[in-house]
Amino acid sequence: xxxxxxxxxxxxxxxxxxxxxxxxxxxxxxxxxxxxxxxxxxxxxxxxxxxxxxxxxxxxxxxxxxxxxxxxxxxxxxxxxxxxxxxxxxxxxxxxxxxxxxxxxxxxxxxx
Amino acid sequence: xxxxxxxxxxxxxxxxxxxxxxxxxxxxxxxxxxxxxxxxxxxxxxxxxxxxxxxxxxxxxxxxxxxxxxxxxxxxxxxxxxxxxxxxxxxxxxxxxxxxxxxxxxxxxxxxxxxxxx
Numbered sequence: 061x062x063x064x065x066x067x068x069x070x071x072x073x074x075x076x077x078x079x080x081x082x083x084x085x086x087x088x089x090x091x092x093x094x095x096x097x098x099x100x101x102x103x104x105x106x107x108x109x110x111x112x113x114x115x116x117x118x119x120x121x122x123x124x125x126x127x128x129x130x131x132x133x134x135x136x137x138x139x140x141x142x143x144x145x146x147x148x149x150x151x152x153x154x155x156x157x158x159x160x161x162x163x164x165x166x167x168x169x170x171x172x
Numbered sequence: 173x174x175x176x177x178x179x180x181x182x183x184x185x186x187x188x189x190x191x192x193x194x195x196x197x198x199x200x201x202x203x204x205x206x207x208x209x210x211x212x213x214x215x216x217x218x219x220x221x222x223x224x225x226x227x228x229x230x231x232x233x234x235x236x237x238x239x240x241x242x243x244x245x246x247x248x249x250x251x252x253x254x255x256x257x258x259x260x261x262x263x264x265x266x267x268x269x270x271x272x273x274x275x276x277x278x279x280x281x282x283x284x285x286x287x288x289x290x
Contacts, residue, residue: 099275099277101217101277108280108281108282109217109267109277109280110280111276111277111278111279114274114275114276114278115274120275120278152216152217154276154277156276159222159231160219160231160233160234161207161219163216163217163218163219164216165216166216166217
């Protein structure tokens with residue numbers, strides 16, 4: 061199975077400041093079709109997860125542009141340019157290159 | 173508006189069986205692969221199973237293979253998960269998710285809680 065390792069496991073950020081989460085996969089997520097099957101999800105407290113970023117760097121519909129994704133092969137990063145109070149929750153990276161699809165353990169974002 | 177509504181979660185004894193359902197609306201259900209993803213208490217997310225749009229291909233996490241069966245009824249816009257030989261470690265919130273070739277899991281239900289306990 062592909063192992064997804066997220067760091068840090070938690071971070072506390074002052075509103076208006078940036079935040080960054082790293083996700084490393086144990087296997088390259090680049091497919092022969094040219095796509096990289098790496099996604100980011102946010103699970104707000106008491107809610108289901110929802111999609112933020114697909115294929116490394118594409119914001120899903122309705123996702124604010126303060127969220128951005130980058131990376132390639134095995135190293136990926138989710139950045140929030142200016143954290144807002146509504147951004148609190150658990151952030152997960154996920155790969156869908158190979159079954160079983162696997163998630164990182166999650167990064168808990170709190171507001172200072 | 174895409175909606176996924178799970179149901180069927182209850183408290184069940186170890187060794188017991190349960191069938192979860194997911195009612196889908198707001199999209200062409202029979203065009204998409206569907207998945208089940210679970211989240212144990214205080215734990216992260218675990219992919220459980222998938223079924224292709226036509227029901228011809230299914231796949232399972234190793235932890236549930238041979239015990240769980242995924243199915244769908246495109247005429248009823250519904251997804252199911254038959255869970256047999258339940259174990260305490262199957263205790264989790266089970267989410268129905270819509271798969272997309274580009275977006276991964278682009279929509280999630282609110283989840284249904286399965287508790288396996290004696």
